[in-house]
Amino acid sequence: MRSILIPALAVSLLSAGTAMAASAKDPTGTWLTEDGRAKIRIEKCGPGGTQACGTVVWLKTPLNDQGQPRTDIKNPDPKKRSRPVIGLPLMEGLKPEDGAFKGQIYNAEEGKVYDVSISRESASELAISGCMLKVLCGSQTWTKAPDEFAQAAQPAAKKPAPAKPAAN
Structure with missing residues (x-):
């Protein structure tokens, strides 16, 4: 019985460790x-x-100079230039590889696509490294922002009803 328990425990610890390692790299x-x-x-x-x-x-400046929502005006595809920037997909299908997620990122300010690698540096930092033609490269560190959407979806806490004055 002991010989069965030890391998089962080892497998469970190994899978728990793998799950924790995966969550530490999770860029969501x-x-x-x-x-x-x-x-x-x-x-x-x-x-x-x-x-x-x-x-x-979210955009710090969501409207253009004419007071209209910012659009993807630099997109090389003229049919996509009227798309609003808020809601615009920048990264699609980044795949886990070597402790990071790799694929391509779209830069709406330039209308260009770059190879990108994103990796979780800590609970509050995400490292972004991108290159165009493997020559023009740059990196940024993004910081964790409050998730307004998750907060808005949570029901508001109920306030206690005001106490009624005592009858005399």
Whole structure:
């Protein structure tokens, strides 16, 4: 009986350790870009939720000079230039590889696509490294932002009813 228990315990500890390691690298959440101009929501996507996708959910300056919502005006595809930037997918199908999620990221300010690697540095920091043609490279650190969407979905705490004055 003891010989069966030890391998079973070892398997359970190993799988728990793997799950914790995977969660430590999980990039999901809402992230404020290094320059503070946008918040990007990264969620699991793809087959079995094994990939990562990112969407613009907030802009510091959501309106253009004409008072209209900012659009994807620099997109090389003229048909996509009227898309609002809020809601715009920037990353789709990033795959886990070597402790990071790798794929491509779209930069709406330039209308260009870059190879990207994102990795969780800590609970509050996400490292973003991107390159175009493996020559023009740069990196940023995004910080964890409050997830307004999760907060809005939570029911508000009920306030106690005001006490009625005592009858004399």
